[in-house]
Amino acid sequence: MSEDKKALVMQAICDGFLSIAKDLGERDFSPQSDDQPIGQDKIAVILSMISEDESMRGRFLFEGDAAQIKDLAEGMNGETLSDRAEVFFSVGEFANMVCGKAVTVVNNAYKGTNFRLTPPAIFSGTNMEITTPSVQSTELKYSGPVGLVRIDVGFEGV
Numbered sequence: 001m002s003e004d005k006k007a008l009v010m011q012a013i014c015d016g017f018l019s020i021a022k023d024l025g026e027r028d029f030s031p032q033s034d035d036q037p038i039g040q041d042k043i044a045v046i047l048s049m050i051s052e053d054e055s056m057r058g059r060f061l062f063e064g065d066a067a068q069i070k071d072l073a074e075g076m077n078g079e080t081l082s083d084r085a086e087v088f089f090s091v092g093e094f095a096n097m098v099c100g101k102a103v104t105v106v107n108n109a110y111k112g113t114n115f116r117l118t119p120p121a122i123f124s125g126t127n128m129e130i131t132t133p134s135v136q137s138t139e140l141k142y143s144g145p146v147g148l149v150r151i152d153v154g155f156e157g158v
Helices: 003-023 066-077 084-109
Strands: 029-033 041-051 057-065 115-117 121-128 135-143 148-156
Touching: 003 057, 003 084, 003 148, 029 148, 041 066, 057 084, 057 121, 057 135, 066 084, 066 148, 084 121, 084 148, 121 135
Parallel strands: none
Antiparallel strands: 029 135, 041 057, 041 115, 041 121, 057 148, 135 148
16 A cells, blocks of 8 residues: 555544544544553454455554543443443444545545445453554554543555
């Protein structure tokens, strides 16, 4: 994948994250530049981005403090969520919207790319680490009302 496409994907994901979090989740996030770790109890969502001809493959990882992810999900739903399954469904849909917006931007800018998304996979746990050794990625952290979130986007063979 060209550097131009990677930069466009990252910008579209950042813009999508911030706008959807604000408009739908009613939450403001700000860039976090230090190495402050995300808490031990985490929720993470992973989606794959694959071009139609399968020549380009990438993945989107969105993870955060469980309390921050729950807060975002509650903002999206306009109510307190007591069932973790509802939180998982909401954060999966949030990640789908962010990635869908980014994929649309890239597909419109680079005709013929035809990126598609896989359904989101949601993980939850304590001291959880997710890594994809064969993927070079770019990581961004944001501070929200009650914790941190991390966005990590990478592509194979780049």
